[in-house]
Amino acid sequence: MTFKKIKLLIAALALGGTVAAAPVAHAETLTVGTTAQTYPTSYKKGDKLTGFDIAVTKAVAKEMDDKVKFKVVGDIPSLFGELDKGSIDTIANSVTVLPERQKKYNFSPVYSYYPAQIAIKKDSKYKTVKDLEGKTVSATVGSSNIDLLKKYDAKIKIKKYDDRNAIFTDANNGTVAGVLNQRQFLEETIKKQNLDLRILKGVVGWNKSAFPFAKNSQAQAKQKKFDKALRKLQKDGTLSKLSKKYYNGEDVTKKSISND
Known part of the structure; x- marks a missing residue:
């Protein structure tokens, strides 16, 4: 580069010119509904929301590199109403996979x-x-x-x-x-x-529990990331460890007793 070209570059930068930089990835927010009334899956300990499903959701969001925001709603029907309105992305409250629910929602892999x-x-x-x-x-x-x-x-x-x-x-x-x-x-x-x-x-x-998502393109894109993260945590034993923490040593990620 000649001395003249160097001077022109310096002048351009002084006038507000910029050098192209790689785009910065921003964490998305996963908004999750829960009742905070189902011990030990979702409940309040003092003012703090905690429980197995809460811990699982936080772990999944972390694996996704997303933030998580919880919205407390009093009962399951109302939670599904929030999901229908699009005010939440999914529900963390031991939601059972049922045929009638599968007609309306997409579900993550079963986790408990x-x-x-x-x-x-x-x-x-x-x-x-x-x-x-x-x-x-x-x-x-x-x-x-x-x-x-x-x-x-x-x-x-x-x-x-x-x-x-x-x-x-x-x-x-x-x-x-x-x-x-x-x-x-x-x-x-x-x-x-x-x-x-x-x-x-x-x-x-x-009851086979999974996370429900709306059947639309935006929800499906978010669910794809969610499911990938959830499967990883299942495979590496994270979910099993969380279960034993909240269920006094019991692993609810597997059927623990025979159905007789």
Whole structure:
């Protein structure tokens, strides 16, 4: 380069000329809905949101090099309403994969398994789920366990509640014959609240949990990255470690008991 050309380059830079630089990648934000009411998958510890699903979501977002923002919504039907509106990207709340849901949403790979069971009073005479035929059990509105129980034994009546605490309160005081929920949630709640309940023998069905996404091009692009990150964390054992942390050593990333 001649001295004259060097002078021209310096002049150009002085006048505001720029040298082309590589584009800077900016982290996207993954907005995730959750109830913060399902111990130990999504709950508040003081003011802090925590739980297995929360930890999994954070780990996936980190693997994606994305930020994560949680939006707390009271119940599962409302969460799906937020997903339909596009105000959240997905749901972290042990969402069970169901045929009717698959018609409307795309799901990530299954990342956890939960057996649906029923807890009854400790001094109750019932020995198996079939003994509850004609009786009423409590369950949360929108719970996938309701569909599982209907398919398993339609003769058992179900009383639906908006209040997640009330399903346990009424079972504990005998207002209903039992409470229907995922076994791990039953175990943790009975222990945490020191309830006079025991889990009845027999598995109603299996909840296979995954993250739902809307069926549109924008959501599918984000899900592609999400699924890739989730599979990596499954393969390297991260999800298994998180499960054991939040479920007292139990690995819910695999079916932990036989469905008999």
